[in-house]
Amino acid sequence: MTAPEMDGDQTLHSSLHSLRGEYEGIREIMRTRRKDMPQAQVKMNVRKASEKVSIIDVEGEFNAFAEVVLMDAYNQASDGQVRAIILNFEDLEYMNSSGIGLLVTLLIRINREKQKLLTYGLSEHYRSIFQITRLDDAIAIHESEEEAVRAANSL
């Protein structure tokens, strides 16, 4: 090999080495995060009520560990046409304050997309929690799916 070829190879080798180091660093960060996150005890099913309205059925426990599931469901529910997301809480079994935090971050994201967030299926207990945390100032609570869909379609 000539000197310039050797220099080129060394530069490429250094770059690859550097990239490999960064890749390993990122993998370590992800491993650390996965280690710290127990399994989510929640299922979410996404369905369409209309072209502009999607419904996410929440079943199980709504706490900090539900974040990934919730965001995946939102990504699935939200395409360019959707203007409203409805959360169905009929099968909600448990929610703690971290779950409330999740709803706030979801709401911020939805507002950024110029969409609306509505809910239905909340028991009296969870409605009370929405009132305690003043989430009801920004998230509409409806009695039934029909009512929520009607409200969403009229937005």
Add this chain to the structure above:
Amino acid sequence: MTEESPPPSEEGKKQPRDAAFWAQRIERLEVSDVPEGAANVNVHGRREVGALQGFGKLWQKTYRVRLAGIDTTPEEVMRVWKEHFPEFQPPNSRFYPSMAGVAPGEVLFISASVGGMPVHTGVRVIYADNESFTVMTPEGHPESGWNTFSAYQDDDGVTVAQIQSLSRANDPIYEMGFRIVGSTEQERIWTHVLKSLAAHFSVNEPVTLEKACVDPKVQWSYVMNVWQNAGARSMLYTMAAPTRWIRSRIGRRNP
């Protein structure tokens, strides 16, 4: 403190297992017993405000310390944390729990010094279980939102103590203060708390901080929150201390 009676349970449906951990809904904070040393300024009569009702950017900050090298459970860590909550605070941030301590619905009074300025306020415990508790701020508090104190076990079986804050500056004055110096001070306070908690268990591990700006927009619709600014009102309260002293002396002379 008076609160609404609990809602009747729905017929045929069992109460959710988190029902006992949440505080009751109230319109405004009402305080009857003020712990010794605390100041009931900017607490009684205030509404609670969440992360949606403040003015400033919305931040989520997560502080963690791994209690490595000791054999303890999240429940034990939380028990100690609740019991010794005021002791783990730095000197410039005093908390005064009620006799019931850290329990759903209870108010924790706060007397702090922010940049040399006194701030008398409080927070209410809106959620508390064996592994976490969450406090919510009232109108006038520097922050509008929630702080959750929790303990959990990671996959290595190490107990981790965590403080997670999801909040905005309550008004423009606080927002400016946070941008210039306040957020560093706030981070120092929570780092101190976790270090103190860890030291209680004879652990000396670093505190990590992850922060994310959840909403970079300020909410101008809440600019008038400034009228409730606890810092400004606390300053007036402090300046009026000589007047209160004179009144109390006059009161003693002329019963």
